[in-house]
Amino acid sequence: MTVINKKVVPPHAIRTIEGLRDTGYEFNTAMADIIDNSIAANASKINVTIEMDFMGDINIFIADNGIGMNEQGIEAAMTYGSPKRENQKSLGKFGLGLKTASTAFCRSLTVTTRDSGDSQIYKARWDLDHVAEADDWELLLLDPIKQEIDMLDDISNNGSGTIVTWEKVDRLLKDYQDPSGTYARRALEKIVDNLKEHVAMVYQRFLDPRFVEAPDVNIKINNELIEPWDPFCTDETNTEVVAEELQEVEFEDGTQTEFSIKAYVLPRKEEFSSDEMRKNAKLSNDLQGFYIYRENRLIHYGNWLGMYTNEPHGTLLRVEFSFEYLMDEAFNVDIKKSNISLSTELYNWLREQFLPAPRRAANERYRKGQKKSVQKASKGAHDTSNKGIGNREKDLKMSDLEVNEDTNDVQVTNKKGKVRIKLPILKPAKAGELYVSPVDSIEDGLLWEPALIDTKHAVTINTNHSYYRKVYIPNLNSSVIVQGMDSLLWALSEAELGTISEDTKHHLKELRYEVSRILRRLVEDLPEPELDNHEEY
Known part of the structure; x- marks a missing residue:
């Protein structure tokens, strides 16, 4: 390849800046990028102020007592793709965060700063409306106003520090009919509360003085000192x-x-x-x-x-x-x-x-x-089924069962003849629970099993089976659905007792095992139930 000539082609100013407003920042993430810069500047105090005036205009200030910047420093910081920091551990990484995070939500970004070696305060502003008017990368260099001087003196004790100011905030709240009204203010309050939670989580190690690997930083949001949130609950003895x-x-x-x-x-x-x-x-x-x-x-x-x-x-x-x-x-x-x-x-x-x-x-x-939660949730859920099956049991039962007290097995007499089998022989867990009984577990992880409850032909249902958790539990408030599923399992149990023989008794149990296994696989991708009304996990 032969190079004929070279030409520098700078990006179009306003199209580039406007395009970078859409890099996908959420508000909490954008604010964290600015706080990162303060921590990278060795700040031990960071004050965030988010306020709405009587017209509904929002102004945001992030002030810190970090090392601040001189004239060359502030120009570098305001450059898109600013020079790489000497300290590679810095939380700032690409030299874009300050600008892209800020203009994602505002059209005017101002930085006011003073370093420890110079008493002069420097101030620079990216105003997107001015860039559009000038059609060039014109950074405005300004004199600080009294509010900024007072804010800087207050947080730095007349020393070094920086203030990042967002004005013309146009992407934080949706359009309200009354921009300064109650609904807009409540929405802003919610945004501020969410930011407090986010900062408490993201900077937990900096906010917690016990965490010695990170420098101590105090962060206030609208004058509230943010306490660290520990996601691992390390102070809890049972963690x-x-x-x-x-x-x-x-x-x-x-x-x-x-x-x-x-x-x-x-x-x-x-x-x-x-x-x-x-x-x-x-x-x-x-x-x-x-x-x-x-x-x-x-x-x-x-x-x-x-x-x-x-x-x-x-x-x-x-x-x-x-x-x-x-x-x-x-x-x-x-x-x-x-x-x-x-x-x-x-x-x-x-x-x-x-x-x-x-x-x-x-x-x-x-x-x-x-x-425990499933047991609590299922309590009383099968009452309608017990009543409905009880009304029809005599007409539907296909076998007679006789308990051998000595061997604790059951003789089944049906149209195939007589056969002895092992069958759970239970007392009702509560009054009326004679035909459908939820139990903690069934051998081999079966979903259901024929049983005798106080001489009644019954079915036990395994509440620990994933089918019960994922299909029964979400529908316990619908007596029709529960009664329909209970009736199906009782019918399968009764049909088993009505057709069982010496030749088929092992096959019928194997059938229950395979159906239970298949159902467990079929519901794998169903969501776990939300047990908010009952859960004790």
């Missing part, structure tokens, strides 16, 4: 660490690093040592899975990175995964530092070697509580 690894990594160029991974199984709701601990745990289907930390900053949480779907039985399992900046490329950390993807080798190691044991432990603990 279990069920697996942990420290893995060394060596890259092709000889660079060596390591990552750590630790799996926690949280207590079931009734196992927490206090109501406060239980409430603070925030047990939720959306908060299970990996919690991935880059340089002690949470960058991803709340799922299994495509390995598994989030289901209630995984609610108690949270996995801490920590790595340093040297593994950025291996984890493909994105521009927003909110997503990662794993190499095939690491993905397979996690899924096939590390996670199986923690998943079994979490599942076992969950099932113990779920078993």
